[in-house]
Amino acid sequence: MPLRRTLLALTLLSVPLLAQHHPASNPLAGHPWADTSLSPDQRADLVLKELTLAEKIQLVHGIGWGPLRDGAPVPTDNNGGAGQVPGIPRLGIPSLQQADSAVGIRMAAPESRYATLLPSVLGAAASWDPAAAHLYGDVIGRELRAQGYNQSIGGGVDLARDPRNGRLFEYPGEDPVLAGTTVGHLIMGVQQNQVMGDIKHFAMNDQETGRTVVNAIIDHKAAHESDLLAFEIGIRIGHPASVMCSYNKVNGDWACENDWLLNQVLKDEWKYPGFVVSDWEATHTTVKAALAGLDMQMPGDEFFGKPLEDAVQSGKVPQARLDDMVHRLLRSMFAAGVVDHPSTPRTVVDPFRGRDDAQHIAEESIVLLRNQHNVLPLDPAAIHSIAVIGAHADVGIMSGGGSAQVDAPGGNAIHPGRGTHWGEPVYFPSAPLRYIREHAPNAQVSFNPGTDPAAAASIAKSADVAIVFADQYMSEGGDAPTLALPDNQDALIQSVAQANPRTVVVLITGNPVSMPWIDQVSGVLEAWYPGIAGGQAIANLLFGTVNPSAKLPITFAKSEADLPHDKIFGLTYAAKNGGLPEHWVNEEKKSTFPAEYTEGVRFGYKWFDSENKAPLFPFGYGLSYTTYTYSDLAVNAADHSVTVTVTNTGSRPGTEITEAYIQLPSPSNEHFRRLAGWQRVPLAPGEHKQVTIPLEHLAYATWSDPQHSWTWLPGDYTVSVGSSSRDLPLKATAQLH
Ligand code: BGC
Numbered sequence: 001m002p003l004r005r006t007l008l009a010l011t012l013l014s015v016p017l018l019a020q021h022h023p024a025s026n027p028l029a030g031h032p033w034a035d036t037s038l039s040p041d042q043r044a045d046l047v048l049k050e051l052t053l054a055e056k057i058q059l060v061h062g063i064g065w066g067p068l069r070d071g072a073p074v075p076t077d078n079n080g081g082a083g084q085v086p087g088i089p090r091l092g093i094p095s096l097q098q099a100d101s102a103v104g105i106r107m108a109a110p111e112s113r114y115a116t117l118l119p120s121v122l123g124a125a126a127s128w129d130p131a132a133a134h135l136y137g138d139v140i141g142r143e144l145r146a147q148g149y150n151q152s153i154g155g156g157v158d159l160a161r162d163p164r165n166g167r168l169f170e171y172p173g174e175d176p177v178l179a180g181t182t183v184g185h186l187i188m189g190v191q192q193n194q195v196m197g198d199i200k201h202f203a204m205n206d207q208e209t210g211r212t213v214v215n216a217i218i219d220h221k222a223a224h225e226s227d228l229l230a231f232e233i234g235i236r237i238g239h240p241a242s243v244m245c246s247y248n249k250v251n252g253d254w255a256c257e258n259d260w261l262l263n264q265v266l267k268d269e270w271k272y273p274g275f276v277v278s279d280w281e282a283t284h285t286t287v288k289a290a291l292a293g294l295d296m297q298m299p300g301d302e303f304f305g306k307p308l309e310d311a312v313q314s315g316k317v318p319q320a321r322l323d324d325m326v327h328r329l330l331r332s333m334f335a336a337g338v339v340d341h342p343s344t345p346r347t348v349v350d351p352f353r354g355r356d357d358a359q360h361i362a363e364e365s366i367v368l369l370r371n372q373h374n375v376l377p378l379d380p381a382a383i384h385s386i387a388v389i390g391a392h393a394d395v396g397i398m399s400g401g402g403s404a405q406v407d408a409p410g411g412n413a414i415h416p417g418r419g420t421h422w423g424e425p426v427y428f429p430s431a432p433l434r435y436i437r438e439h440a441p442n443a444q445v446s447f448n449p450g451t452d453p454a455a456a457a458s459i460a461k462s463a464d465v466a467i468v469f470a471d472q473y474m475s476e477g478g479d480a481p482t483l484a485l486p487d488n489q490d491a492l493i494q495s496v497a498q499a500n501p502r503t504v505v506v507l508i509t510g511n512p513v514s515m516p517w518i519d520q521v522s523g524v525l526e527a528w529y530p531g532i533a534g535g536q537a538i539a540n541l542l543f544g545t546v547n548p549s550a551k552l553p554i555t556f557a558k559s560e561a562d563l564p565h566d567k568i569f570g571l572t573y574a575a576k577n578g579g580l581p582e583h584w585v586n587e588e589k590k591s592t593f594p595a596e597y598t599e600g601v602r603f604g605y606k607w608f609d610s611e612n613k614a615p616l617f618p619f620g621y622g623l624s625y626t627t628y629t630y631s632d633l634a635v636n637a638a639d640h641s642v643t644v645t646v647t648n649t650g651s652r653p654g655t656e657i658t659e660a661y662i663q664l665p666s667p668s669n670e671h672f673r674r675l676a677g678w679q680r681v682p683l684a685p686g687e688h689k690q691v692t693i694p695l696e697h698l699a700y701a702t703w704s705d706p707q708h709s710w711t712w713l714p715g716d717y718t719v720s721v722g723s724s725s726r727d728l729p730l731k732a733t734a735q736l737h
Contacts, residue, residue, distance in 0.1 A: 027092035044330035061304040102404035109407035116354030123365030123528035125172035125553035137189020148345025155199040164480040166208040169510040173553030174604030176229035184237025194337035196241030205246035210570040215249040222600030224703035241332035262293025275328035295325040359533030368548035375522035377544025390450030391469035396427035397534040402476025425473040435539030457499035474510030483514040549655040551622035569595035609672040620724035626650030633730035648683035665715025712737035
């Protein structure tokens with residue numbers, strides 16, 4: 001063996017040998033909780049017995065704003081994330097190092113690190129692909145671990161009750177089963193890296209306007225069958241280490257001191273064993289919050305530091321409750337593997353692997369909404385000139401803001417060197433123009449910034465095809481004022497479409513938008529925020545290297561007038577108070593306003609269906625470059641599934657998302673269907689497959705609040721199967737209770 005290879009082999013061999021010969025380097029060595037054959041609960045109890053009161057208190061709150069706020073103290077072992085809870089080194093319990101990681105890891109650049117920007121979570125939901133969601137979480141988990149973090153604080157699953165909600169790009173859409181399934185698999189992906197996952201914001205954090213003072217009013221039955229169901233399914237699948245309670249009130253009580261939400265629903269009904277962590281500054285009291293089920297205050301200690309210690313000593317908070325808080329944290333740490341396998345920031349993130357994964361997810365998430373006369377896919381052999389217009393498509397692609405903001409490699413592509421500022425759009429260097437040119441090397445591809453609609457129209461006029469990019473910046477802390485695209489982009493699209501009917505619009509948006517120009521354009525792709533490889537993914541879909549398969553996880557309305565509430569709750573309140581979340585946080589909780597969700601479970605497609613309103617594009621809708629037919633539906637009541645045959649009747653391979661909806665028996669009085677299951681079906685041209693779609697049992701259950709349990713109504717359930725919530729060619733009835 002050549003000397004170099006021998007040395008390498010010896011080096012590799014020596015790593016485990018060294019580890020074996022230096023047991024003292026294992027901080028758990030000699031402690032009874034080092035025994036991995038014990039359950040996480042047993043191990044947590046053993047540690048708990050050793051902790052002093054001061055140590056227990058230390059474990060239930062953070063160290064303050066740290067790197068999140070200029071001037072806030074940052075301990076030397078801080079990893080640069082949004083939250084830190086110092087560990088107990090003498091007992092081998094590591095510090096909690098938490099990082100915001102909704103769509104990739106936040107705040108990497110200040111630490112000279114790189115993090116992959118993934119597509120929007122809404123985009124991941126549009127893939128209807130649990131494997132893509134799992135991969136999404138895996139990217140986050142492995143990069144967190146490589147950067148020395150041991151907890152992700154992502155996993156947003158608040159449902160899209162309002163399509164203007166500023167954080168929709170962090171959330172998986174409007175349906176509880178699709179959303180819960182997506183986020184559950186995402187959390188599994190995070191936690192397989194021995195990093196703790198989180199699910200947030202519990203609950204009803206459904207708008208950003210006045211988010212710290214809004215009081216969501218919802219009856220318990222409707223909540224269980226919608227917003228809470230998304231959490232219940234996400235927790236059942238993903239087993240997240242923590243649940244983050246939200247800023248808002250629910251039925252009069254702050255979410256982080258809401259006995260119904262935390263004690264009754266989460267811990268009693270769902271038997272959730274992990275810990276409840278407050279959103280940042282969402283804790284309002286000591287005794288009430290502790291007794292209502294809050295287990296950890298973040299980011300500081302105003303309520304769960306000295307005041308909690310005093311409350312325990314005076315008996316206002318029983319010692320057993322404090323022990324329960326600590327037990328929940330420790331058992332989550334043991335269960336996730338962060339005690340046995342502490343994260344150390346030693347390895348470098350693999351940016352190429354992250355980019356490939358982000359591209360795969362983006363390609364599964366971009367929805368083809370319109371394709372008149374098969375304008376798409378573009379044929380490079382037949383196209384001699386392309387006009388690319390708008391949205392800085394020559395330099396990059398927009399990302400979402402707020403605590404979900406990921407730092408762009410090399411800085412903001414449109415303002416290199418300016419850094420990242422809250423509320424300012426950051427573009428990533430994945431320029432669609434570059435990839436369009438790569439696909440059409442012989443075509444003349446010109447670019448116009450789109451700031452002057454007339455100038456854009458003039459380059460579009462002489463081109464074979466015009467591709468208009470339009471974007472919409474959304475960020476935590478504010479909602480979209482309307483459904484319209486901002487910055488005069490509707491006028492831009494209109495004027496380009498008038499100049500060239502072969503106009504394709506690519507939307508880079510956080511939220512659904514209205515499309516007053518829809519009848520004038522030939523093609524529309526909804527790309528959400530497509531992530532670090534967005535430009536490449538979009539070009540691959542435009543040119544048909546990838547056949548679109550995604551379907552909408554959210555209804556696109558024609559106008560606000562068709563929504564359950566034409567205006568966002570509290571707009572007047574926000575206008576009066578300046579609109580800054582910090583302002584609302586500090587403004588002593590006196591001012592509140594209700595968000596009365598009288599529509600109950602009827603939002604999104606359930607609203608449009610029961611109100612007989614025509615959406616612009618329905619939930620579950622998405623086109624492909626091939627076509628599919630459906631036949632032979634059978635319902636298997638005994639094992640809660642349906643079988644159906646799907647055929648690819650076109651000339652390209654594709655994947656059809658086959659959707660199953662259920663309408664409850666007539667005593668329910670429901671005039672809408674509920675999504676109960678789906679299956680992605682890859683098919684070659686001409687191929688057909690019989691597929692089985694498992695049905696989510698809770699999708700067609702009703703919650704009985706008096707009995708505190710789910711029930712299934714007797715009678716005939718109508719099962720409908722097809723390609724969208726509004727295109728369901730097959731129907732059957734069955735007794736599914
Ligand atoms: C957001 C959370 C986030 C936290 C820490 C809050 O403003 O609502 O989602 O995890 O800040 O950055």
